Amino acid sequence: MTSIVVLGSTNMDLVVYVPRAPALGETVTGRSFRTVPGGKGANQAVAAARAGGEVAMIGAVGADGFGTQLRATLEHCAVDTDLLRTSEGPSGTAHVVVDDEGGNAIVVVPGANGTVTSLTHGDEALIGTADTLLLQLELPLSVVVEGAVTARRLGVRTVLTPAPTQALPPELLAATDLLVPNEHEAAALTGLTDPREAAQALLRDVPEVVVTLGAAGSLYAVRGAEPVAVPAPRVRAVDTTGAGDTFVxxxxxxxxxxxxxxxxxxxxxxxxxLSVRREGASTSMPYRVEIEAAFRSPDSLEANAV
Structure with missing residues (x-):
């Protein structure tokens, strides 16, 4: 079983479902509201655990009811939370609007995530036991860089999701093995709107890149070879929240x-x-048995597409 450590955020997603997202200054009436455990770090941890990985989480929750729920959700999904800190103050929250096409817009308030500014000795030791370290950018950049550099020193593969998008320091890129931006993040990082051109530009800084393209699939690029396009199954999307984290x-x-x-x-x-056919982020993520069945029989997914 592959061993994965996630250094990342935990948020409670406050999700409202609407026919269409409001324009600036506009009020619309929503259909329903849900609270769903999330955060890019926690989402990737849950996705990896359900897909069959042995997963541990480094991060922080707040000393509030959301923090209790977030920790319990991770533990229920068999994610090791021994090094998930509890910080004074509120947990992180994500305020999510989902429209009838399954698209979403998100505002993140870091809360306890903002207190994770450096690694402990225990964190470093845990990273050293892993095959892969998953990183995102919802924690302070200082600890993301420290995590990547530590993993590189210990011979652990690093996978970075550059979201929310910001400038990536050279020391972070130098310690990243695989960069996984979506097409919008790739464009923001490079100034290039063509995903193939953006991927090739990113290869100047990292050895491997996967650009995710939503319903169009993904693009895999490695130094010294032409990018490879991998199509995605056709499905009817209900809610795309967390799909990228499920993928990673x-x-x-x-x-x-x-x-x-x-x-x-x-x-x-x-x-x-599979995840976009269900509402929510962590709640929508499939188990390994579902992934294997659909992977062997992709027609079972496409049968429900429109």
Missing amino acids: GALAVALGEGRPAPEALAWAQTAAA
């Missing part, structure tokens, strides 16, 4: 198991396709 968590498991990159991407896209 499943991809980390597939790569850790030694699957070739194109197969690993296709397997991860199957997991993401």
